[in-house]
Every structure is written in C-alpha cells, then in structure tokens.
Amino acid sequence: MESALLLEKTILVVAVFAITLFIAMYSTLVERKVAGFMQARFGPDRAGPFGLLQPLADGGKFFFKEEIIPAGAHKALFIAGPTIAMFTACISSAVIPWGQELTIGDRVITLQVADINVGVLYIFGVVALGVYGIMIGGWASNNKYALMGAVRAASQSISYEIGMGLSLIALLMVTGTLSLKEIVAQQEGFVNWNIWVQPLGFLIFIVCAFAECNRVPFDLAECETELIGGYNVEYSSMKLAFYMFAEYINMFVSSSLMAALYFGGYNFPFMYDLGLSQNWITIIGVLVFFAKILAFIFFFMWIRWTVPRFRYDQLMRLGWKILIPLAVANIVLTGIVTIVKDTYF
Amino acid sequence: MSIFYFVAFLSIFFALMTIFAKNPVHSVLYLVITFFTFTIHYILLNAQFLAIVNFIVYMGAIMVLFLFVLMLLNLNKDTEPLKSNLVKVMGVIAGMCLLVTLAGSFRVLQATGVDIVENTEIGLVGNLGKVLFSEFLLPFEISSILLLTAMVGAVLLAKNDPKNA
Numbered sequence: 262m263e264s265a266l267l268l269e270k271t272i273l274v275v276a277v278f279a280i281t282l283f284i285a286m287y288s289t290l291v292e293r294k295v296a297g298f299m300q301a302r303f304g305p306d307r308a309g310p311f312g313l314l315q316p317l318a319d320g321g322k323f324f325f326k327e328e329i330i331p332a333g334a335h336k337a338l339f340i341a342g343p344t345i346a347m348f349t350a351c352i353s354s355a356v357i358p359w360g361q362e363l364t365i366g367d368r369v370i371t372l373q374v375a376d377i378n379v380g381v382l383y384i385f386g387v388v389a390l391g392v393y394g395i396m397i398g399g400w401a402s403n404n405k406y407a408l409m410g411a412v413r414a415a416s417q418s419i420s421y422e423i424g425m426g427l428s429l430i431a432l433l434m435v436t437g438t439l440s441l442k443e444i445v446a447q448q449e450g451f452v453n454w455n456i457w458v459q460p461l462g463f464l465i466f467i468v469c470a471f472a473e474c475n476r477v478p479f480d481l482a483e484c485e486t487e488l489i490g491g492y493n494v495e496y497s498s499m500k501l502a503f504y505m506f507a508e509y510i511n512m513f514v515s516s517s518l519m520a521a522l523y524f525g526g527y528n529f530p531f532m533y534d535l536g537l538s539q540n541w542i543t544i545i546g547v548l549v550f551f552a553k554i555l556a557f558i559f560f561f562m563w564i565r566w567t568v569p570r571f572r573y574d575q576l577m578r579l580g581w582k583i584l585i586p587l588a589v590a591n592i593v594l595t596g597i598v599t600i601v602k603d604t605y606f
Numbered sequence: 607m608s609i610f611y612f613v614a615f616l617s618i619f620f621a622l623m624t625i626f627a628k629n630p631v632h633s634v635l636y637l638v639i640t641f642f643t644f645t646i647h648y649i650l651l652n653a654q655f656l657a658i659v660n661f662i663v664y665m666g667a668i669m670v671l672f673l674f675v676l677m678l679l680n681l682n683k684d685t686e687p688l689k690s691n692l693v694k695v696m697g698v699i700a701g702m703c704l705l706v707t708l709a710g711s712f713r714v715l716q717a718t719g720v721d722i723v724e725n726t727e728i729g730l731v732g733n734l735g736k737v738l739f740s741e742f743l744l745p746f747e748i749s750s751i752l753l754l755t756a757m758v759g760a761v762l763l764a765k766n767d768p769k770n771a
Contacts, residue, residue, distance in 0.1 A: 379731055
C-alpha cells in the first residue's frame with residue numbers, strides 16, 4: 262500500500278516536472294511566434310516545420326557555449342544563484358491540483374502531488390524565496406549593473422508580494438480555506454468561479470503576478486536600456502538559460518495559479534450534465550485546466566508586446582499607493598458583503 | 607527523534623557559521639539557512655501555520671531586506687573597523703553572563719518538568735485562528751497595534767522634512 266502510494270506520487274511528480282519543463286521550453290518559441298504575429302512577421306521558422314525544433318536548437322546551443330565565471334565573482338554563490346532560481350520555480354507546482362480523481366482498477370489516484378492545508382501560503386512562501394536566486398546571482402557577479410538589477414528585483418518583489426498577499430486574503434475570506442484542492446473543488450461548473458465574486462482581487466493579483474515574474478511591463482530588473490542586461494549580465498551558457506527558464510516556469514506556475522484560484526481550475530460548464538463517467542470528467546478537466554493555463558500564458562505574451570516598460574518610480578507608486586490601498590479596500594468590501602449576506606439572506 | 611537531533615545539529619551549525627563567516631553577505635545567507643531549519647522544526651512539531659509564516663516572513667521578507675542593505679553597503683574585510691581589546695573583553699564578559707542566565711533558567715525549567723500538550727492538532731490553521739480570536743484576542747490585538755505603531759514610526763522617519771527639502 263505504502264509503496265504503491267510512493268510509486269503513484271513519483272510518477273505524478275515526474276509527469277508534472279516534465280510537463281512544466283516542456284511548456285516552459287515551448288513558451289520560448291511561442292513567445293517569439295506571438296511577437297512575430299503581433300508585428301506582422303513570421304518569427305522563427307528555420308529549425309524544423311514551423312520552427313518547432315527551435316527550442317531544441319537553442320538548448321543545444323546553450324550547452325555548447327563557453328562558460329565564463331568572472332575573475333572577481335564569488336564562485337560558489339555565482340553557481341548557487343541560477344540553481345536557486347530554477348529550484349524555487351520548480352517546487353511551487355507541488356500543491357496545484359491538476360485534476361479530480363482517476364480510478365484505475367480499485368485504486369483512486371488524486372491528481373495533486375501534495376494537499377497540504379496551507380497550500381496557498383506554501384506557494385506564497387516559495388515565491389518569496391524566488392528572489393534569492395536573482396539577488397545572490399546579481400551580487401556574486403561583482404558587477405555594478407548586475408547588483409543594481411538584483412536590488413531592483415528584490416525591492417520590486419517585496420513591494421508586490423504585499424499587494425498579492427492582500428488580494429489573496431480577500432479570496433480566502435470568500436473560500437474559507439487555505440487548501441488549494443478545496444478552493445478549486447468549490448468552484449464547480451461555471452457560475453461558482455471565484456472571478457465573479459472577486460473581480461477586483463483578480464485584477465490586483467494578475468498585476469502582482471506580472472511583477473513577481475519580472476515580465477514586461479515590470480521587467481525593471483533586466484532593463485537593457487539602463488542596466489545593459491540587469492542581474493544576469495555576467496552569466497553565460499546554461500546558467501543564463503537557467504535564469505531565463507526559471508522565468509518561463511514562473512510564468513507557467515502563476516498562470517496555473519490564476520486559473521486554479523479564480524477561473525475554476527479543472528472545472529468546466531455543465532461538467533455533470535453530460536452523463537460522462539468520473540474518469541472522463543477528470544481527463545477533460547485536466548485538458549480544460551491546461552487550456553486555461555495556455556490562455557493565461559498567451560495573455561502574458563500579449564501584454565509584453567502591448568504595454569511599454571514602466572519607469573522605476575512609477576512602478577513603486579503603482580505598487581504602494583494604488584494596489585495596496587485597493588487591495589485593503591477590497592478586503593473591507595468583501596467583509597461587509599459577507600456579513601450582509603450572512604445576516605439578511 | 608533522530609530527525610530532531612539532526613535538524614537541531616544543523617540549526618546550531620549554521621548559527622555558528624553565521625557568527626564565524628568573515629563576509630557579512632555569507633553571514634546573512636547562513637542565517638537564512640538557520641531560519642529554514644527552524645521551519646523544519648515547526649513542521650516536526652506539526653505547527654504548519656507557524657512553519658509557513660516563519661518561512662514567508664523571516665526567510666522571504668526580513669532576510670531579503672537584510673541582504674538588500676548589506677549588498678548596498680558593500681562591506682568587506684577592508685572596511686571592517688578593528689575593535690579595541692576593551693570591547694572584546696566586554697563582549698566575553700557579556701557572553702559569560704548570558705551563558706550563566708541560560709544555564710540557570712534551564713535548571714529551573716528542568717525542575718518544573720515539561721507540559722505535554724494533549725491536542726497535537728493545535729498548530730493547524732483553523733485551530734490556531736479560533737484560539738487567537740477567542741482566548742488570546744486582547745494580546746493579539748495589542749501586538750497588532752504595536753506593529754502598526756512601528757510602521758507609522760518608520761514612515762515618519764523616512765518622510766522628508768518639508769523645511770529641508
């Protein structure tokens with residue numbers, strides 16, 4: 262029994278890991294394809310049909326590039342930087358519920374690696390940890406531009422974590438649980454999605470998610486016009502690829518988090534009215550969940566080619582003077598609505 | 607139990623490394639690892655909420671700020687001020703006093719014995735929230751006012767004086 266559970270979880274972990282890496286890998290291609298589409302050009306189309314082998318070619322190139330560790334750098338921390346960035350990006354997907362139960366023979370398999378009762382806080386903690394990768398790497402490079410990029414990344418991430426946490430508190434007041442599995446299970450069908458009760462919270466959350474992922478318009482940490490390249494300026498070869506890859510994985514994880522918290526996760530309209538067996542509902546649910554995630558990833562890329570980068574003081578003003586008061590107002594509003602609803606309806 | 611001893615060893619080891627590291631940034635990083643071992647201790651005690659809050663607040667926020675400040679100051683061996691012998695002697699005496707106090711309190715605690723908590727689920731979020739908002743409501747609110755005061759004070763200090771601007 263125990264070993265069967267262990268095997269089941271191992272397969273699940275490996276599958277989630279592989280899918281995460283696969284999606285992150287192809288996000289790099291899709292990003293350039295979307296960029297091409299937005300600017301009325303083709304994008305990469307040389308490697309294989311429609312450029313489908315481009316990520317493999319890029320990966321191979323990254324492996325064979327010369328690896329340079331600057332003479333003045335702290336060697337151990339220089340290597341630790343990208344490692345931490347990659348590690349924290351990968352472990353955050355552990356608590357996301359990918360689907361309902363699958364029944365194979367007499368075994369019920371839950372499509373979630375770990376259902377801990379502080380799931381939302383776990384994700385929050387891992388996100389908070391993610392900034393160490395950038396900070397350590399930027400500092401260990403012993404380069405002033407890298408250091409400035411690292412400092413920017415740290416202050417940006419701390420500022421927007423507060424807004425993100427406050428927007429989540431309003432959501433938790435509605436759901437009444439910290440377990441991601443229960444939060445998703447509550448949003449059955451279509452009308453129960455949390456986006457309908459927490460539209461403002463979702464807006465704050467998505468802005469903060471963009472900032473936490475260091476994506477345009479919040480990519481001040483790697484602003485090439487001011488900082489040459491930002492925290493990763495001294496990195497080359499696979500270490501640079503790790504930083505970039507960590508960013509794409511973060512994008513995937515935050516997309517799945519938004520889909521799970523606000524857009525019903527694996528739930529889809531009329532899921533129990535079609536007369537399907539539980540296994541089919543689960544399989545379709547997983548596909549629906551991934552469709553939602555891919556839609557959010559596309560949204561990330563769409564914004565990248567639509568909105569220009571902020572100035573640093575604008576970024577801080579948006580975080581501290583607009584998003585945080587809005588999030589607090591959202592909490593108060595949610596509290597009032599909850600009390601009124603409980604008393605009079 | 608053996609896990610506890612291993613993690614306790616790690617905590618003390620990294621705490622010592624925090625003190626002995628020459629480079630202040632290394633010191634902070636060792637302190638981060640020390641806090642991480644504390645998180646493991648909380649999980650071993652089944653205090654999930656405390657574990658994750660320790661993780662977010664200490665490792666994710668406070669230590670990032672520490673690191674932030676140290677990176678900006680760019681301290682290293684050359685800029686470290688040499689301390690006079692008097693300070694070193696005073697440090698040794700103060701450390702000895704602390705050791706005596708700790709040993710004394712440890713003896714007293716040994717005499718009274720250890721309370722065994724019957725409810726091992728007390729550290730889970732729901733139970734902790736119920737206790738905080740019923741039994742310990744007043745201390746909880748007072749500590750939040752304390753934090754608010756600190757926040758207002760920090761804003762006041764950081765604010766530009768209109769006369770100087």
